[in-house]
Amino acid sequence: MNARSGLLTVATVLGLLAVFLGERVVGSGALRVVLDLVGVLAVATATVLRWSRSALSAAAPRARVERLFALLSTLALLALLAWFAQSDVVLAAGGPDVPRSFPRLATVLGLATALLASAAVGPLLVGELAYAAMARAPEVEVSRVQDAVGTGAALVAVLTTALSLGWVADATDVSSDWSYFRPGRPSESTRGLVRGFTEPVTLTLFFPPGSEAGAAVRDYAESLAAESPLLRVERLDAAVDLARARAVGVSGNGAIAVSRGERHETYLTGTTLDSSRSQLRELDPEVQKRLYKVARAQKVLYVTTGHGERAAMNADLSDPRGTVKTFQDLLRAQNDEVRPLGAAQGLATEVPRDAAAVLVLGPTTPFLREEVESLVRWVRGGGRLLVALDPESGSQFDALLQPIGVRFVPTTLVNDRVYLARTHQPSDRAQLVTATFGPHASVGTLVRASGRLPVFLLGAGSLEMLTQKPAGVNVVFTISALPETFRDLDGSYAFDPRAEKRKAWEVAAAISLPKRGNEEGRAVVVADSDAFTDLVLDVSPGNRAFALDAVRWLLGEESLGAPGGETDFPIQHTRGQEVAWFYVTVFVAPLAMLGAGFWVTRRRRTG
CATH class of the missing domain: 3.40.50.880 (Class I glutamine amidotransferase (GATase) domain)
Structure with missing residues (x-):
């Protein structure tokens, strides 16, 4: 009985995979249609068989397990329905072009597809492993399978939450730096200088994608650009935009160019935080000097x-x-x-x-x-x-x-x-x-x-x-x-x-x-x-x-405003403070954690 359950789980997972390959990898043609049909039939067949097994099973515990798996298979089938509802299948059948006519609905259906498929596959695989371990057991431990399914659901929830937070953070472009080293931020004098601009000035940032130093400089520049519409920020890769880099006097990435017309001033920072800490600490006063040089006549x-x-x-x-x-x-x-x-x-x-x-x-x-x-x-x-x-x-x-x-x-x-x-x-x-x-x-x-x-x-x-x-x-x-x-x-x-x-x-x-x-x-x-x-x-x-x-x-x-930028300084501790931090992190914190665990364990046993 358990072996057949495993086959149905494999059919469900392979069906979802077939649809994914057809829609996201192949994308068009006869092969796509074949993969979609095979995938949908596999998931639908597995779901129907699951429900029939839950109704025909003579042993009540096994019926409860099959019913649980049937619910998970149904989620997989709903995931496919959500996907095809926003795909070009609707348009081919004479319906509206959902992504163009209803972009928000298409986004919701796409997210629903991912969430439903994850909620089906993760718990189903973990629960199937627990169910297979009881193949020769005289009695199925329903609670054990339920716990396994719950564990799978929890893992999916954690991953889904993390991905959702990452997507929201990326979409809203909000970041927070809690490290001891924080690159310089625009000082009030630099902001006042930018507010007094009478002609357009451009800050061009040359950094490769994924550069931490580039992200720090970008935050600084965008904060400064908010002070005046006459300050424009460009983000380029010197390896790609070589002509633009040469035009402003930059030979590679890890540089900031301040430009007004044909006047250009550059400041080199480096592309990684480790190699550019000192330059980033002086970011505001150095950028301010160059803004003065290009923004006003000598x-x-x-x-x-x-x-x-x-x-x-x-x-x-x-x-x-x-x-x-x-x-x-x-x-x-x-x-x-x-x-x-x-x-x-x-x-x-x-x-x-x-x-x-x-x-x-x-x-x-x-x-x-x-x-x-x-x-x-x-x-x-x-x-x-x-x-x-x-x-x-x-x-x-x-x-x-x-x-x-x-x-x-x-x-x-x-x-x-x-x-x-x-x-x-x-x-x-x-x-x-x-x-x-x-x-x-x-x-x-x-x-x-x-x-x-x-x-x-x-x-x-x-x-x-x-x-x-x-x-x-x-x-x-x-x-x-x-x-x-x-x-x-x-x-x-x-x-x-x-x-x-x-x-x-x-x-x-x-x-x-x-x-x-x-x-x-x-x-x-x-x-x-x-x-x-x-x-x-x-x-x-x-x-x-x-x-x-x-x-x-x-x-x-x-x-x-008067020049005088904001410089970031690292936090420095005395020798006594360093010793105190050493003992707190090496001994006090672990002992406190062990003590808390011991107290919680004792409380459970006595309770």
């Missing part, structure tokens, strides 16, 4: 020289003053060219016509009268000027500042309550820190940070507005010292209540001058050039944001 910024200004490198190695190499590197990273400007470069005559802005960083000696007149004439005519001074210069630079409405007081500000304790000497009280900012685009990032990005001033003077400033000049103080700060009139770094006053002294100002022609003049004045030195910019995100926001405002590009 501008020339002049840095004044010849008056003891701070430079990228001190000519005298014994000079203790901080350098401004980091500041100049930040400017170059946003596609600006930095050039020197002194009397030898024509400053005493006029500011060069290609100048987008002039930066005066920490002069220690006065400018020539002709140089001052050149700068004032230029900024009044729509030029852009950044002036950062120091109290140790002893000069107020009135000739340069009075025409733009402010006065510099070269008396060092001191705060004996909140300061940067660098040497733990009284002089540290002049190392100021502040998070008091006015609402202005030149400090936009600092204002949005709501106190999370302080600015450090390592020896600041103060600014005052002229009581009679030039007509049409608008002065906005953007950074103030903390209210406990005082002007150290006697140089003691200690507060003298009889002569000194605590106040939130102004240390930075943004100034707009009346328009002459199409452009208004703009100036930023800071009472401490140390705020732009390498020592501060290398460690203070607040100072970096201020330096770049100020330049962006001067250039009229505040809508682009």
